[in-house]
Amino acid sequence: MDVLALTFQAIPADIPVILDAKRGDVPNTSAAYADALFDSFHADAATVAPYVGLDSIEPFTTGSRYALVLARTSNPGAGDFQDLEVAGRPLYERVVERCVERFGADRCGFVVGATYPDEARRLRALAPDRLFLMPGVGSQGGDVGIALRAGMDANGGGVLPSASRSVLYASRGDDFEKAAGDAARVLSEAANAARAAATAGSR
Amino acid sequence: MDVLALTFQAIPADIPVILDAKRGDVPNTSAAYADALFDSFHADAATVAPYVGLDSIEPFTTGSRYALVLARTSNPGAGDFQDLEVAGRPLYERVVERCVERFGADRCGFVVGATYPDEARRLRALAPDRLFLMPGVGSQGGDVGIALRAGMDANGGGVLPSASRSVLYASRGDDFEKAAGDAARVLSEAANAARAAATAGSR
Numbered sequence: 001m002d003v004l005a006l007t008f009q010a011i012p013a014d015i016p017v018i019l020d021a022k023r024g025d026v027p028n029t030s031a032a033y034a035d036a037l038f039d040s041f042h043a044d045a046a047t048v049a050p051y052v053g054l055d056s057i058e059p060f061t062t063g064s065r066y067a068l069v070l071a072r073t074s075n076p077g078a079g080d081f082q083d084l085e086v087a088g089r090p091l092y093e094r095v096v097e098r099c100v101e102r103f104g105a106d107r108c109g110f111v112v113g114a115t116y117p118d119e120a121r122r123l124r125a126l127a128p129d130r131l132f133l134m135p136g137v138g139s140q141g142g143d144v145g146i147a148l149r150a151g152m153d154a155n156g157g158g159v160l161p162s163a164s165r166s167v168l169y170a171s172r173g174d175d176f177e178k179a180a181g182d183a184a185r186v187l188s189e190a191a192n193a194a195r196a197a198a199t200a201g202s203r
Numbered sequence: 204m205d206v207l208a209l210t211f212q213a214i215p216a217d218i219p220v221i222l223d224a225k226r227g228d229v230p231n232t233s234a235a236y237a238d239a240l241f242d243s244f245h246a247d248a249a250t251v252a253p254y255v256g257l258d259s260i261e262p263f264t265t266g267s268r269y270a271l272v273l274a275r276t277s278n279p280g281a282g283d284f285q286d287l288e289v290a291g292r293p294l295y296e297r298v299v300e301r302c303v304e305r306f307g308a309d310r311c312g313f314v315v316g317a318t319y320p321d322e323a324r325r326l327r328a329l330a331p332d333r334l335f336l337m338p339g340v341g342s343q344g345g346d347v348g349i350a351l352r353a354g355m356d357a358n359g360g361g362v363l364p365s366a367s368r369s370v371l372y373a374s375r376g377d378d379f380e381k382a383a384g385d386a387a388r389v390l391s392e393a394a395n396a397a398r399a400a401a402t403a404g405s406r
Contacts, residue, residue, distance in 0.1 A: 051253060052252070052273065052276050052278060052281065053279075078254070078256050080301060082258045082299060091287065095284060140229070
């Protein structure tokens with residue numbers, strides 16, 4: 001907790017903070033988790049697991065809070081349950097549809113693995129105005145350009161590509177700060193170049 | 204964290220500890236959560252959310268660890284996704300089947316809300332040798348006798364009924380310790396009486 005608090009202190013005030021907490025509990029407990037993440041830690045958004053139900057997500061979407069609901073995650077086993085066919089379409093599409101019906105675009109977006117661009121394209125069609133957090137760039141093997149092109153909205157926006165290990169652990173040596181900064185910068189430039197190319201191509 | 208550590212210290216060594224953490228993340232992060240819950244906090248078991256996939260559950264089932272996977276949760280919105288029909292049967296049954304195939308009975312049980320006895324009966328048929336943690340007794344409205352009869356295995360065991368708020372918040376006054384103890388004792392006696400009646404009736 002102290003390390004998390006120190007990390008928050010080190011982040012400039014104009015940089016949004018997303019807590020990748022993947023919480024999701026019965027409503028009373030979900031409300032307590034949401035209070036902790038948003039009121040105590042002052043997160044701008046948090047990731048939320050949908051299995052427990054819409055009432056478990058709701059406390060993360062009230063007031064100025066913002067939930068990023070797990071839709072299609074970035075891991076190899078993501079399909080075990082998320083791909084199960086419900087009325088002819090995968091479960092992850094149903095999760096997105098139900099959340100889009102229930103929560104406003106300014107209160108709820110989705111986690112869509114950068115490792116699964118085909119699924120990202122399907123979900124963008126279902127949720128044209130939602131933010132997609134796309135983790136799995138870097139160590140998990142997602143390509144930032146492919147992920148961006150798959151997940152982008154009609155205006156060339158709506159995607160937050162995310163890398164964790166490839167930046168955090170860019171170096172174990174004394175140069176870790178510079179190495180992490182360099183890794184983040186390279187990724188940022190690759191993302192911006194891919195976005196520029198994709199939006200230029202669509203004009 | 205300090206309050207959690209103090210709570211652990213207050214629990215006698217012969218009482219098993221289940222951390223109702225409902226974690227579930229990509230494998231690398233799930234492994235870190237599992238290390239924290241089992242190696243740092245020395246929990247005996249932890250609850251795990253299945254949506255991310257079997258590889259997100261696996262780190263909670265290695266060595267002497269034990270996962271209680273969310274199957275049918277106790278909240279009003281439990282059916283939003285858990286009841287969706289997959290190949291003619293509800294998703295929560297598929298979750299239980301896949302976990303039973305993948306993880307041994309000594310490493311994995313299930314969370315089945317005491318508020319949903321019909322679902323508990325269906326799941327007991329699918330998982331005759333698994334432990335069911337049945338939360339939702341008390342404040343959430345589950346009846347301990349009905350839950351036990353629905354969830355019990357063929358030997359009259361296999362169920363851990365669980366009440367949280369009705370015990371923790373039995374009193375806000377100075378008598379909170381005695382009131383919580385009394386509430387727990389009343390519940391324990393009701394559970395044992397229901398179990399005795401149910402097993403006597405089946406002989």
